Amino acid sequence: EPEVTQTPSHQVTQMGQEVILRCVPISNHLYFYWYRQILGQKVEFLVSFYNNEISEKSEIFDDQFSVERPDGSNFTLKIRSTKLEDSAMYFCASSKGQNIQYFGAGTRLSVL
Amino acid sequence: AQRVTQPEKLLSVFKGAPVELKCNYSYSGSPELFWYVQYSRQRLQLLLRHISRESIKGFTADLNKGETSFHLKKPFAQEEDSAMYYCALSGVSGGYNKLIFGAGTRLAVHP
Numbered sequence: 112e113p114e115v116t117q118t119p120s121h122q123v124t125q126m127g128q129e130v131i132l133r134c135v136p137i138s139n140h141l142y143f144y145w146y147r148q149i150l151g152q153k154v155e156f157l158v159s160f161y162n163n164e165i166s167e168k169s170e171i172f173d174d175q176f177s178v179e180r181p182d183g184s185n186f187t188l189k190i191r192s193t194k195l196e197d198s199a200m201y202f203c204a205s206s207k208g209q210n211i212q213y214f215g216a217g218t219r220l221s222v223l
Numbered sequence: 224a225q226r227v228t229q230p231e232k233l234l235s236v237f238k239g240a241p242v243e244l245k246c247n248y249s250y251s252g253s254p255e256l257f258w259y260v261q262y263s264r265q266r267l268q269l270l271l272r273h274i275s276r277e278s279i280k281g282f283t284a285d286l287n288k289g290e291t292s293f294h295l296k297k298p299f300a301q302e303e304d305s306a307m308y309y310c311a312l313s314g315v316s317g318g319y320n321k322l323i324f325g326a327g328t329r330l331a332v333h334p
Contacts, residue, residue, distance in 0.1 A: 115266075144321065154267075154309065156321040167321060202267065210255050210313050210320060214267040 113137045117203050117215035124193055125223055132188045132218045134203030143186045144204040144212060145178065160186065193222045225250050227310050229325035236300050237333050244295040244328045246310030254312040256286055256293040261307040300332045
């Protein structure tokens with residue numbers, strides 16, 4: 112069964128550094144999402160992406176964040192200058208457009 | 224405001240006991256409701272959605288619009304049901320709708 116793949120599984124970075132989290136959505140899916148979950152808190156929506164552009168973003172998704180689909184398979188989330196409070200589990204998801212989203216296993220980002 | 228509330232952080236039951244995980248929502252419109260499950264060290268996966276009206280792994284959930292609830296039920300819990308359960312809602316128009324999650328309930332089923 113096809114799965115959403117996320118790499119790396121754990122990313123450790125210093126405050127102020129740039130990080131790129133990578134995702135390979137399911138191949139025939141058209142809609143892509145990023146969510147995050149700070150330890151002990153809810154899973155929160157960050158951004159949705161369709162037809163090579165952002166379709167919706169939350170207030171969390173400020174200028175420090177960006178998303179890109181650089182080729183036909185990858186979907187990336189970049190944080191330009193990480194802060195301590197960016198430490199969280201980041202989940203990528205994809206869907207065909209029927210409201211069923213399939214999630215990756217997540218990337219744990221630790222900002223020191 | 225769009226919100227999903229799961230009042231219980233932890234639900235602890237014995238094997239064979241009935242289970243009800245509560246979920247209430249607030250949404251202006253007609254949302255689609257989901258239950259996602261996360262087993263230990265595994266990814267979030269869809270358990271069921273209200274429009275399917277099906278039973279998965281013995282679990283059912285009925286949307287009650289009057290009470291704005293979507294409680295998850297199972298008559299006889301099994302040890303393998305132990306996991307984190309998240310209730311979520313989405314706008315019904317289809318396409319690229321974000322999911323709004325509740326805080327989750329950890330179900331622990333003891334032998």
